[in-house]
Each structure stands twice: as structure tokens, then as C-alpha cells.
Amino acid sequence: MKRIESAVRGNSAEFRRRYAHNKALAAQLRARQEAARHDRPARDLERLSKQGKLLPRQRLERLLDPGTPFLELSSLAANLAYAGESPGASCLTGIGVVSGREVMIHADDPTVKGGAWYPLTIKKIVRALDIAVENQLPVVHLCDSAGGQLQLQSALFPDRYMAGRIFRNQCMLSKMGVKQLALVFGHCTAGGAYVPALSDYNVIVRGTGAVFLGGPPLVKAATGELVSADDLGGADLHTRVSGTCDYPAADEDQAISIGREIVAQWERKPKWRGPDQAIEAPLLDADELYGIIPDDIKQTFEMREVIGRVVDGSRFHEYKPDYGTTLVCGFAHLWGYRLGILGNNGILFNDSAIKGAHFIELCNQNNTPMLFLQNITGYMVGREYEKAGITKDGAKMIMAQSCSHVPKLTVMCHGSFGAGNYGMCGRAFDGRFLFGWPNHQIAVMGGEQAAGTLAEVKLRQMERAGMAADPQVMRQLREETLKAYEEQTSAYYSTSELWDDGILDPVDTRNALGVALSVAMNVPQGVPGNGVFRF
Amino acid sequence: MAHRMQTDGVDTEAEIIARRPRLRVRLGGSEHVVEASPSAGERFSIRVDGVRYEGWRCVAGDDLQVRVNGHTYTVHFVRRQHAAGGAAGQEEIRASMPGVVVAVHAAAGQGVRTGDKLLTLESMKLQMTIVAAHEAVVAQVHVTRERVFERGALLVSFARQELAGT
Amino acid sequence: MFKRVLIANRGEIACRIIRTLKSLGIASVAVYHHEDRSAPHVGMADQAVLLEADVPTAAYLDQAQLVDVARRTGADAVHPGYGFLSENADFAEGVTTAGLTFIGPEAHTIRLMGDKIRSRAFAAEHGLPVAPSVIEADAARFTARALEIGFPLLIKAAAGGGGKGIRIVRRAAELTDNLATAAAEATRYFGDARVYAERYIEQPRHIEVQIVGDSHGDVVHLFERECSLQRRYQKIVEESPAPNLPAGVRAALCEAAVSLARAARYLNAGTVEFVLAPGGEFYFLEMNTRLQVEHAVTECVLGLDLVAEQLRIAAGAPLSLKQEALAPRGHAIECRICAEEPEHDFRPATGRVAVLEPPRGPGVRFDGGIRVGQAITPAFDSMLAKLVVHGATRAEAAGRMESALAGLTLLGVPTNIDYLRRVVMHPEFLAGRLHTGFLGAHAAGLTPVAKPAEAAAAAIAALLTEPEFSQVAFEVPEPHATIGHWRN
Known part of the structure; x- marks a missing residue:
């Protein structure tokens, strides 16, 4: 397989400008993560320390096999929600290795309001368990939560993907034979009590661990009974009398x-398909990604330069290199696994959409997982392209992609706008993992285009009403639209709402995809087959 | 997750730092590059920091003996007591079924070690010996010889103490 | 010659005797206690009989049972080995009365030499130097006698045991004061005012002479053995010849031993023990009426089989050895391999033999009595085996011992192997400057030298056997193993 030859010139003014820009974005990401992980009121930390409790990340580090990676998911979930009250959405999820086995870890964060669950906490836990279900990945729960935020119950309790989904997913995992272990470090109150109860195995710490449907305050309110947390649901009660917990720990x-x-x-279950060859580090330097990614959302870049910094040995077997050139398709290996890659090198035209659909079919026929590298402003619009059937060609790509049985991974490398997001396996398309870079933006269209489109629509309305366009109103409309788009298209907004599985520093992409792909290769996604393609 | 151990009486801590390209292990304050295959056999041949060491190793009581270059090292692993398969930190013993006390082997204030007999009970025509599941000091024996007890009755309680091996 | 010999012993010496019996075509009968059922001597013997006893050592001390087993199995002789009943006159008598041959001296000889006071008197009567001593309550008489003995003088309460209240008096002027204190102490602690004094020998050596006598009145000596290296009053390193021993002293020692044996009309193999002062004067200590643990060094330098010689003598044959023809060749050293912890005051250790790889090499002899899987319990002596080497010179022998000890792997129970290795590499040992206080005096130089790299390798070799460690080291799947520690 040929190695990708880089055209990057490290000393060019453009490279240096982009490098400085993206390096700063990465630093900002690190700073925000650091704050979300560690900025806590001193009194909360003291309280935990007095109870003899470790911090969630200390628990995690002791649980993991030493010298192994941990792919943290959605580390900045809820970063723009609840006025910053719920850093990381008050919980920690991610994939690591415990006793030589890949596991999903879900840890409550008692340093934030006693580990109480916000709506986005639940969304994050459900997402982690969805990943566990889709990838048949065992789960270790590190429980220490006061329960749901009662003030926000309507946003976390009643609907399909709210709290109940956690327990439904736990049941499904157990039914599938995917193991779950709960370590009860602190309280598991109300619904949270079902986390250890629905785990195949659980361990409870004597003195601090407690499991109960109603905590002491609720019991007092309900029946007037005064009882301590330990007597109500402590280790001795549950490991000796009730049988709710299995192992007591000192x-x-x-x-x-x-x-x-x-x-x-x-048991160690065999992967759906094992690695195909030995691991080879890329030849090209991932650090140069900072100088490759544009410093302007409207600028494009050579996606092959990214592929060469992610895949094994920087080797890439390109498919149909001279046809539909705005979509780069080809095969490579990632951490030893054969992989089909689709990367945007411009807007999707009829030929690139058809090429993409065909390539997706090739990957499915060959049981090859796929990686989508997004930088897409959408499918081409205009009379000429509609005439040529751009919609039905895009539909073919979406159909092929949606019906794929091979695992799919997506990285939002820059722009993710319009229907291109669909064709390139956006969030709605059940890719196994979806990550974004700090520079990426996502929206149905760009802010400028949206402002223009809305202005056009407004103008027509006013014309129909026989009114003259008020430049003041038009300007205001444009500015409001731009402002809303700017805020809501950002990577931080996206990750805050859990539209992705987290923002990646671009240099971390290879490692993150390695862990994700390894897990994804546990199982295929359903059985092969397609819907009706519109020809 | 570090392994606490003593080599010839010297305390140290071992931890895996990395596995590729070679296994790297931190022992106390120093890091070592290890080339070894996964084998627990008595005969061993490993390379540490580029130097080959061949020898023998085996279990000797609670310790491991490792003979290398004509010297036998005694290695002791400080193991945590596990609740799994034992009852670490247990503060009392209760009757798992009704029965009668046949003999009392321990007294209040007595230090007991793992496996020491505490009581002989008879229940359902079966005699059973209750032994200490861990090292502890008996706080009180709540029954006497020939005493009949019900299921769940408190038989022996232990003095609260720091658990070993933390 | 005998047709069948019962060995009333166990361990290394039982195995060693069976080997000679085999080489002479004599059938062997081993005895064992239940706890020893898997011991090597049981398997090596032509026949093995279980002894009934609650306490393991009691089995090997049960005279009636042993004689009965010997009778029942048709043995015509009994070899007692060393330890257990080897110096028990009643047993020797019992065996003889039963019409069997006791391979050792006659019962009356055993009785005589087994009594410390009578044996000393007997030795003194026959012109052997005996360390002068006095036990006396009267101060004037004590002082007079003490001055005769000379200085330095060791004095202590006569009724006191062990090393309690020992004082060394170096000048006549200090005698009166020390005597008064010792007498006061003796009265206060033991209610017995008698004070004991003997010549104090600084840095004494422990030298013994091997003799053999036949039933025809012939006695030869097989030269001396140096047995000065002792811990807890037990020998751990012996050699022959004794290093730095003036020829005249050697001759005098051997001559004294032979004359004692002749006087006692000594039958079979025996050992006369002496204490040797730095100045060359020596005193009779005691006589051991049996085969010694350390007999192998004599066998090495003289190229003979002492057990075979014992058997021939017991069978009534005249000595096959002529004194004039006997000349030690080279140098032999023996180390006693014991289950003990030298770093904890040589306390006996227990365990289960897990690995046993005897050393190989020219001039190396390993007399073992243990096998892999055997439990080492406190029931018996802590000696597991003897390692004996023979070299052209003492230096060569010491070198061979050092590499033999390094090459001996005996795991599963703590042993003194590494300690012995440090002993035989010690410059003072190599210089042959030995005395009974050697191990204590050089304790600091006999502690292990830290070798950090080697210790790290040992720790890692141990870690690799830990399932928790090896699992974490080897069972982490890819790509995690290659990615290593990484946080996003």
C-alpha cells in the first residue's frame, strides 16, 4: 500500500498561522477540560476526604490496568448548560482496560452536588450504556450519587431516553450476556439504587456505601421513621440480610x-473480526495537523493530509482517485484493523455521492468498518444539479450508509453542514462513535447562508404583504441569526448537548479512534442488507 | 494499581509503566525494561535492562524465593485481605441456623489468628467448627457451652481494629 | 560380611549408609515414621518398615521397636548413623543381646566416653592433656588452685548454666575481687557458693582426630578435621586437613587420639575432639563414639569409605588400613546445608522442598537426604544435606565450594546456602585464620552485599509469577498495550 506523500510545508506563512490558531484551540480545550475535571469547591473536596472517599478520577486510575489508555467520552458535556453547575455533566464515562478486558466505565461525581443527576447527566450515562449495548462492552459502574435533581425532574424522568433508559439498558446488557459490575462507594438513592441492583455483580464499601430506594430524609418524610443511612442500606444490611449486594469491602x-x-x-469474547495485520505507527507527524486545519470555517483543506497522520504507516489505498474527487475514498489500516475511509475534499456532487455510495457498498461486502472524516458544506444545490438528480444521488449515499452493517466511526474535522452531515454519518446515523475537533462547527447550514436565507424569506413575506423592507429590521434579523448560529454551531455547544462523544485534540485522533475501533469490532451492526436505492 | 512487596526485607512498590515496545516496570524509584514471556514456571530466564538473568523461583510459605546468580532472594507480596472468599473486617459472627453450643474455644480479650477455633456448634445433627476468618481480638463470646441459640443469634464479636494490609 | 543391615536413622546419613551397603552388595532395611513416608531413604532401601510413634523423633529413638524390626526383617547388623541412638550404650547392648551386630564401639566404651567427667578422667589418666579446672567453695583453696592454672582464667558460678555470669580474669591482682563477686552471685542466684574456674583460651580452635580400631586391637588415626566454624555451638563448616596447623601439633594431636583409643581398646570408628589454643597447646574435650557428620572430608582426602570400613570392622575383619600408608591428598571442605535463617540468629526454618538442583563439577559431593515435595518440619534436625568438595589445595577447595554453593539450588525453605557461600569467600577464612568465635567476630562481613540490579531482577522474576501482575503485564489487548498510558 502506497504511503501518502505530504505536501505540507511547515515553514509556510499559512501553515504557521494555522498552527498557532489550532494550537491555541487545543490549549483552550485542555484548559476547559482541566476546569471541568478538577475545579471544585474546597468544602466538597474536604467532605469527601473526611469520609475516606477517593475522588472519581482517583477511583478510575486505581481501577484501570496501569500503563493503559482511557478514552474519556464527552468530558465537556453540559459545559454550556445549567450556568456551569454541572461540570462534565456530573459524571465520568469512558473506555479503559480492567484486568486485561475492555470495559465501559461510568462513574458518578460526588464532588458536584453530591453526584446528583442532571438531565444531561442522564443523557451522558444513557449514551455510555448505548455504546455498551451496541458494542457489547462490559460496564463497571462506580456509584456515588444522591439521585436525580428533583427540581429538574420533568427533564430527566418521564421520557423514553431519560432516567429509565439507564435501567432498561442495564437489563438489555445483562440479557445479552454483557457483564456489569457496580462498585458502591457512596449512596445509590432512588433510581440510582437500581444501578447496583441491576448489575450482575456488585461490591459495597462498608461505612460509606449505601443502597436504598428512599434515603433517610425521604423515609422520615414518608413514615416518620428515623434511620441512619448505614442501617437503612449499608454494607452489612445488603451483604448479610437483604442480599442486594454481593461483596462487602472494608x-x-x-x-x-x-x-x-x-x-x-x-470470559473474553472473540471480536467480530480480529486485527488484520501488525500495528504500524504513521510516518507523518500528527503535530502537523495543527498547521493543516484552516483557521477559517470557510476554507477547505486536503483530507489526505489528515488520513496520512491517522492511519498505520501513513499508507492509503485510494479508490477511484480520479472520479468524484471531492470525496476521497480508500482503504487503510488503523491499529492493525482494515478500514474504509471517506473524507470530504469539497462539496458533494453527483459523482462524488455515487462514488461514496458505491464505496460504502464495497466496505459492507468486505466486512470492512468505515471512518467518515467530515468537512462538508453539503450536497451541491442549483438547477443543473437537481436536473442531474443530486437529491436522489445523495439519497443513495444516505441509504447505503444508513443500512451498513459494518461499524462506523465519524470525526467532524471542520464543517458539518446540511445533508452532507447525513451522508457522512452524522449523529442520527448510529455510528459507533462520533468525535469532533475543537474547530468544528455543525448546523443545518452555515451562519452566513442561514442569515441570507432568512433575509430572503423575510423579504418575500414583506413583499407579499405589500410592505417595503425595513433595512433596520433586516439588519437586526441578520445579526440575531448570525449570533445564534455562532453560539450554537460551536464544538463546545455541540459537545455540551452530547451531540457527539467528545471533542478531541486533533493529535489524539489516532489513539481515540484506536480504542473506539477496537471496541466497535466486538460486533457488527445487524445483518447485511439495503433498502431501495433510487436510480 | 501498584504491587506492594518486600525483597529481602526491603519495602518496594512495583507498577507497570508501559508494555510496548518492551515491558517497563517501576520498582520503587527506578524503572526497568523487562523482556520476559508470560510463564510462572520455576525455571526462569528474563532480561532486565539488557542483562540476562536465569534462575529458579518458587513459593516458600508466604514468600517467594528467587535464586539468581547463586543468591536466593526472598520476596514477599503485601496482599490486601479480600472479602471475596473470606470475611475481612468482619466484626461479629452470627448463627447461620439454630443449634446448640458444644464447646467454646475462645475467650474475650483473646487474640486469634486466621483459622483459630472459636466455637463448636451442633445443628441439624451436624457438628461444625466456627473459626476466625482473619486476625482479630475477641471482644466477647456471647454464648456458653450447651446454650441453645436461634438463627441469627450473635455468637462472637470482635474488637474494632485497623485492617491489615491497607 | 553381613547379609542385611538395618539403618536406625533417617535423612542424609541413612541415604549415605544405604549407598555403601548397595556398593558392597548388602541388603538394606530402612525404618521411618509416617511423617517421613516420602523421605528418600525410604525409597532407596531394599526394604522399609514403618515405625509406630506419635512424635516423629520418638520413632527413631524406640529401641525395642528397632530391635524388633531388625529381628523380623532378618537383619544381622544395625548401623545407628549419627545422632538418635548412635551413642546410646543401652541400644548397643540391646542389639548385641538380640544376637545382632551393633556397628560401632562396644557398649562399655560408649558408656565410658558418654560420661564427660569419667571420660576426662580417663583421658588424663592416659596422659592426654585435659584443660585444668577447679570447682571450689573455699576462697583460699580456690585461689591457690586458680593461680596454678594460670591466666587468663574463666570463672563462673559452678551451679550456673550456659554462659551466665562468666568473667574473664587476666591478672592475679584481679582474682580476689572477681572471685568475691562470682561467689556472691553464685550464692544469691543458685544457693551454691562454689565457683568454677578453667583456663580461658582466647580464639580457640576445635580440632578432632578420626580414629578406627579393629577387634584385633589395631588402631589407626585418619588425621584431623578442623571444626571451628560453629553457630549456636554446632559446626557448619568442617575441613581436612586443618589449615595453618604446625606439623608437630598435628602429630601430637593424632598421637594423643591413637593412645586414647588404644587405652580404651576402641572398636570401630570414633572421633577424639580437642580444643586448640593459639599457642599450639591443646586439651582433650570429648570422644564421639560414632560416625561424625563431617566424616566425608576425611573420606575425600584419604580416598576411602568409612562406612565400608565400619562394616568390615564390625564383621570382625582386621583393619584394611595401615598407618604408614595413609597420607592425606589435597584438601576437603564440608558445608552443612541447614533449613535456617542466618539473618535471624540462625533460627530453624520450615517449608516444603520445591526445587532441588544439586551442584555439579569436579570434586563435588552432595550427600542429600531430601527430595522435592518433602515437608521440612520442626520435628527433625534442621540439616538437610552436606556439600563436600575436594581440591588439590585449600584454595582450590574453597573456590570449588564457593561455586558449588552458588550452583546448589534448594528452594521452598529458607537455608544457609548463601551465608555459607559468604563464609567460604571471607578473606579470613581463605587465610585459614579460624577459631570458634569466627562467625560472631566476622558477622558484619558475612552479611549480604546489596546488588540492586540483581535484586530488581529477582523482584521482577517473582512478580512475573503473580497472576495479578502477569495478567496486567501480558494480557492487555491491542491497541491498548501499544497506546500505553494515554488520557484524552
């Missing part, structure tokens, strides 16, 4: 140690 370290032993007993 402290958190011991709970983790028992947990590691339990995971070590779990």
Missing part, C-alpha cells in the same frame, strides 16, 4: 481490588 481500595478480581473472571 474500604474503597479493597472494593476496587475485589472489582478487578471479578472482572478478571469474565
Whole structure:
């Protein structure tokens, strides 16, 4: 397989400008992550320390096999919600290795309002468990939560993908034979009590761990009974009398140690398809990605330069290199796994859409997982293209992509606008994982285009009403539209709302995709087959 | 997740730092590059920091003995007590079924070690010996010889103490 | 010659005797206690009989049962080995009374030499130097006798045991004061005012002479053995010849031993023990009426089989050895391999033999009595095996011992192997400057030297056997193993 030859000139003014811009974006990402992970009121930290509790990340580090990666998911979830009250959406999720086994980890964060669940907390946990279901990935729950935020109950309780979904997913996992372990470090109150109860295995820490449907305050309110948390749902009660918990632990370290032993007993299921060849590091330097990614959303860039900095040995077997050139398609290996890649190198035309649909079919016929590298402003519009059937050609690509049985991964590298998002496996298309870079933007169209379109529509309305266009109103409309788009198209807004699985520093892309792909290769997505293609 | 251990009485901590391209292990304050295959056999041949070491290793009581270059090192792993398969931190023993006390082997204030007999009970025509599941000090024996007890009755309680191996 | 010999012993010496019996075509009968059922001597013997006893050592001390087993199995002789009943006159008598041959001296000889006071008196009577001593309550008489003995003088309460209240008096002027204190102490602690004094020998050596006598009155000596290296009053390193021993002293020692044996009309193999002062003067200590643990060094330098010689003598044959023809060739060293912890005051250790790889090489002899899987319990002596080397010179022998100890792998129970290796590499040992206080005096130089790289390798070799560690080291799947520690 040929190596990608880079055309990047590291000393060009453009490279240096872009490098500085994107490096700063990465630094900003790190700073925001650092704050979301560690900025906590001192009194909350003191309270935990007094209780002999470890912080969620300390628990995580002790649980994981030393010297192994941890792919944290949606580290900045809720970063623009609840006035910043719920950093990381008050929980921690991600994929790591415990006792040699890949597992999903879900950890409550008792440093934020006692670990209480916000609506986005639930969305994040459900997403983690969806990943576990789709990828048949065992789960370790690190429980320490006061329960749902009662003030926000309407946004976290009643609907299909709200709190109940956590427990429904737990049941589905168990039914599928995908193991779950809960380590009860703190309280598991109300619905949260079902997390250990629905786990195949659980461990409870004596003294601090407690599981109950109603905590002491609720019991007092309901029946007037005065009872301590430990007597109501502590380790001794649940491991000796009720049987709700399996193993008592003297402290958190011991709970983790028992947990590691339990995971070590779990069967190792074979992957759907194993790696195809030995791992080879890319030849090209990932650091140069900072100088490749544009510093302006309207500018495009050579996606092959990105592929060459992500895949094994920077080797790429390009498919139909001279046809439909705005969509780069080809095969490569990622951490030893054969992979089909579709990357945007411009707007999607009829030929690039048809090429894409065909390539997706090739990947499915060959059981090859796919990676979508998005930088897309959409499918081409205009009379000429409609005449040529751009809509039905785009539909073919969407149909092929949607019906794929091979695992799909998506990285939003820059722009993700309009129907291009659909064709390129946007969030709605059940890709196994979807990440964004800090510079990326997502919207139905660009802010400028939206402002223009809305102005056009407004103008027509006014014309129909026989009114003259008020330049003041038109200007205001334009500015409001631009402002809303600017805010809501940003990567931070996107990740805050869990439209993705997290923002990646571009240099981390290869590692993140490695963990994601390894997990995705556990199982195919349903059975092969397609719907009706419109020819 | 570090392994606490003693080599010839010297405390140290071992942790895996990396696996590729070679296994790297931190022992106390120093890092070592290890070339070894996964084998727990008595005969071993490993390379540490480029130097080959061949020798023998085996279990000797609670310790491991490793003989290398004509010297036998004694390695002790500080293991955490596990609740799994034991009852670490147990503060009392209760009757799992009704029965009668045949003999009392321990007294209040007595230090007991894992496996030490505490009580002999008879229940459902079966005699059973209750032994200490871990090292502890008996706070009180709540029954006497020939005493009949019900299921769940408190038999022995232990003094609260720090658990070993934390 | 005998047709069948019962070995009333176990362990290394039982195995060693069976080997000679085999080489002479004599059938062997082993005895064992239940706890020893898997011990090597049981498997090596032509026949093995279980002894009934609750306490393991009691089995090997049960005279009636042993004689009965010997009778029942048709043995015509009994070899007692060393330890257990080897110096028990009643047993020797019992065996003889049963019409069997006891391979060792006659019962009356055993009885005589087994009594410390009578044996000393006997030795003194026959012109052997005996360390002068006095036990006396009267101060004047004590002082007079003490001055005769000379200085330095060791004095202590006569009734006191062990090393309690020992004082060393170096000048006559200090005698009166020390005597008064010792007498006061003796009265206060033991209610017995008698004070004991003997010549104090600084840095004494422990030298013994091997003799053999036949039933025809012939006695030869098989030269001396140096047995000065002791811990807890037990030998751990022995050699022959004794290093730095003036020829005249050697001759005098051997001559004294032979004259004692002749006087006692000594039958079979025996050892006369002496304490040797730095100045060359020596004193009779005691006589051991049996085969010694350390007999192998004599066998090496003289190229003979002492057990075979014992059997021939017991069978009534005249000595096959002529004194004039005997000349030690080269140098032999023995190390006693014991289950013990030298770093914890040599306390005995227990365990289960997991690995046993005897050393190989020219001039190396390994007399073992253990096998892999065997439990090492406190029931028996802590000695597991003997390692004996023979070289052209003492330096060569010491070098061979050092590499043999390095090459000996005995795991599953703590042993003194590495300690012995440090002993035989110690410059003072190599210089042959030995005395009974050697191990204590050089304790600091006998501690292990830290080798950080090697210790790290050992720790890692141990870690690799830990399932928790090796699982984490080797069972992390790709790509995680290659990615390594990474956080996004």
C-alpha cells in the first residue's frame, strides 16, 4: 500500500498561522477540560476526604490496568448548560482496560452536588450504556450519587431516553450476556439504587456505601421513621440480610481490588473480526495537523493530509482517485484493523455521492468498518444539479450508509453542514462513535447562508404583504441569526448537548479512534442488507 | 494499581509503566525494561535492562524465593485481605441456623489468628467448627457451652481494629 | 560380611549408609515414621518398615521397636548413623543381646566416653592433656588452685548454666575481687557458693582426630578435621586437613587420639575432639563414639569409605588400613546445608522442598537426604544435606565450594546456602585464620552485599509469577498495550 506523500510545508506563512490558531484551540480545550475535571469547591473536596472517599478520577486510575489508555467520552458535556453547575455533566464515562478486558466505565461525581443527576447527566450515562449495548462492552459502574435533581425532574424522568433508559439498558446488557459490575462507594438513592441492583455483580464499601430506594430524609418524610443511612442500606444490611449486594469491602481500595478480581473472571469474547495485520505507527507527524486545519470555517483543506497522520504507516489505498474527487475514498489500516475511509475534499456532487455510495457498498461486502472524516458544506444545490438528480444521488449515499452493517466511526474535522452531515454519518446515523475537533462547527447550514436565507424569506413575506423592507429590521434579523448560529454551531455547544462523544485534540485522533475501533469490532451492526436505492 | 512487596526485607512498590515496545516496570524509584514471556514456571530466564538473568523461583510459605546468580532472594507480596472468599473486617459472627453450643474455644480479650477455633456448634445433627476468618481480638463470646441459640443469634464479636494490609 | 543391615536413622546419613551397603552388595532395611513416608531413604532401601510413634523423633529413638524390626526383617547388623541412638550404650547392648551386630564401639566404651567427667578422667589418666579446672567453695583453696592454672582464667558460678555470669580474669591482682563477686552471685542466684574456674583460651580452635580400631586391637588415626566454624555451638563448616596447623601439633594431636583409643581398646570408628589454643597447646574435650557428620572430608582426602570400613570392622575383619600408608591428598571442605535463617540468629526454618538442583563439577559431593515435595518440619534436625568438595589445595577447595554453593539450588525453605557461600569467600577464612568465635567476630562481613540490579531482577522474576501482575503485564489487548498510558 502506497504511503501518502505530504505536501505540507511547515515553514509556510499559512501553515504557521494555522498552527498557532489550532494550537491555541487545543490549549483552550485542555484548559476547559482541566476546569471541568478538577475545579471544585474546597468544602466538597474536604467532605469527601473526611469520609475516606477517593475522588472519581482517583477511583478510575486505581481501577484501570496501569500503563493503559482511557478514552474519556464527552468530558465537556453540559459545559454550556445549567450556568456551569454541572461540570462534565456530573459524571465520568469512558473506555479503559480492567484486568486485561475492555470495559465501559461510568462513574458518578460526588464532588458536584453530591453526584446528583442532571438531565444531561442522564443523557451522558444513557449514551455510555448505548455504546455498551451496541458494542457489547462490559460496564463497571462506580456509584456515588444522591439521585436525580428533583427540581429538574420533568427533564430527566418521564421520557423514553431519560432516567429509565439507564435501567432498561442495564437489563438489555445483562440479557445479552454483557457483564456489569457496580462498585458502591457512596449512596445509590432512588433510581440510582437500581444501578447496583441491576448489575450482575456488585461490591459495597462498608461505612460509606449505601443502597436504598428512599434515603433517610425521604423515609422520615414518608413514615416518620428515623434511620441512619448505614442501617437503612449499608454494607452489612445488603451483604448479610437483604442480599442486594454481593461483596462487602472494608474500604474503597479493597472494593476496587475485589472489582478487578471479578472482572478478571469474565470470559473474553472473540471480536467480530480480529486485527488484520501488525500495528504500524504513521510516518507523518500528527503535530502537523495543527498547521493543516484552516483557521477559517470557510476554507477547505486536503483530507489526505489528515488520513496520512491517522492511519498505520501513513499508507492509503485510494479508490477511484480520479472520479468524484471531492470525496476521497480508500482503504487503510488503523491499529492493525482494515478500514474504509471517506473524507470530504469539497462539496458533494453527483459523482462524488455515487462514488461514496458505491464505496460504502464495497466496505459492507468486505466486512470492512468505515471512518467518515467530515468537512462538508453539503450536497451541491442549483438547477443543473437537481436536473442531474443530486437529491436522489445523495439519497443513495444516505441509504447505503444508513443500512451498513459494518461499524462506523465519524470525526467532524471542520464543517458539518446540511445533508452532507447525513451522508457522512452524522449523529442520527448510529455510528459507533462520533468525535469532533475543537474547530468544528455543525448546523443545518452555515451562519452566513442561514442569515441570507432568512433575509430572503423575510423579504418575500414583506413583499407579499405589500410592505417595503425595513433595512433596520433586516439588519437586526441578520445579526440575531448570525449570533445564534455562532453560539450554537460551536464544538463546545455541540459537545455540551452530547451531540457527539467528545471533542478531541486533533493529535489524539489516532489513539481515540484506536480504542473506539477496537471496541466497535466486538460486533457488527445487524445483518447485511439495503433498502431501495433510487436510480 | 501498584504491587506492594518486600525483597529481602526491603519495602518496594512495583507498577507497570508501559508494555510496548518492551515491558517497563517501576520498582520503587527506578524503572526497568523487562523482556520476559508470560510463564510462572520455576525455571526462569528474563532480561532486565539488557542483562540476562536465569534462575529458579518458587513459593516458600508466604514468600517467594528467587535464586539468581547463586543468591536466593526472598520476596514477599503485601496482599490486601479480600472479602471475596473470606470475611475481612468482619466484626461479629452470627448463627447461620439454630443449634446448640458444644464447646467454646475462645475467650474475650483473646487474640486469634486466621483459622483459630472459636466455637463448636451442633445443628441439624451436624457438628461444625466456627473459626476466625482473619486476625482479630475477641471482644466477647456471647454464648456458653450447651446454650441453645436461634438463627441469627450473635455468637462472637470482635474488637474494632485497623485492617491489615491497607 | 553381613547379609542385611538395618539403618536406625533417617535423612542424609541413612541415604549415605544405604549407598555403601548397595556398593558392597548388602541388603538394606530402612525404618521411618509416617511423617517421613516420602523421605528418600525410604525409597532407596531394599526394604522399609514403618515405625509406630506419635512424635516423629520418638520413632527413631524406640529401641525395642528397632530391635524388633531388625529381628523380623532378618537383619544381622544395625548401623545407628549419627545422632538418635548412635551413642546410646543401652541400644548397643540391646542389639548385641538380640544376637545382632551393633556397628560401632562396644557398649562399655560408649558408656565410658558418654560420661564427660569419667571420660576426662580417663583421658588424663592416659596422659592426654585435659584443660585444668577447679570447682571450689573455699576462697583460699580456690585461689591457690586458680593461680596454678594460670591466666587468663574463666570463672563462673559452678551451679550456673550456659554462659551466665562468666568473667574473664587476666591478672592475679584481679582474682580476689572477681572471685568475691562470682561467689556472691553464685550464692544469691543458685544457693551454691562454689565457683568454677578453667583456663580461658582466647580464639580457640576445635580440632578432632578420626580414629578406627579393629577387634584385633589395631588402631589407626585418619588425621584431623578442623571444626571451628560453629553457630549456636554446632559446626557448619568442617575441613581436612586443618589449615595453618604446625606439623608437630598435628602429630601430637593424632598421637594423643591413637593412645586414647588404644587405652580404651576402641572398636570401630570414633572421633577424639580437642580444643586448640593459639599457642599450639591443646586439651582433650570429648570422644564421639560414632560416625561424625563431617566424616566425608576425611573420606575425600584419604580416598576411602568409612562406612565400608565400619562394616568390615564390625564383621570382625582386621583393619584394611595401615598407618604408614595413609597420607592425606589435597584438601576437603564440608558445608552443612541447614533449613535456617542466618539473618535471624540462625533460627530453624520450615517449608516444603520445591526445587532441588544439586551442584555439579569436579570434586563435588552432595550427600542429600531430601527430595522435592518433602515437608521440612520442626520435628527433625534442621540439616538437610552436606556439600563436600575436594581440591588439590585449600584454595582450590574453597573456590570449588564457593561455586558449588552458588550452583546448589534448594528452594521452598529458607537455608544457609548463601551465608555459607559468604563464609567460604571471607578473606579470613581463605587465610585459614579460624577459631570458634569466627562467625560472631566476622558477622558484619558475612552479611549480604546489596546488588540492586540483581535484586530488581529477582523482584521482577517473582512478580512475573503473580497472576495479578502477569495478567496486567501480558494480557492487555491491542491497541491498548501499544497506546500505553494515554488520557484524552
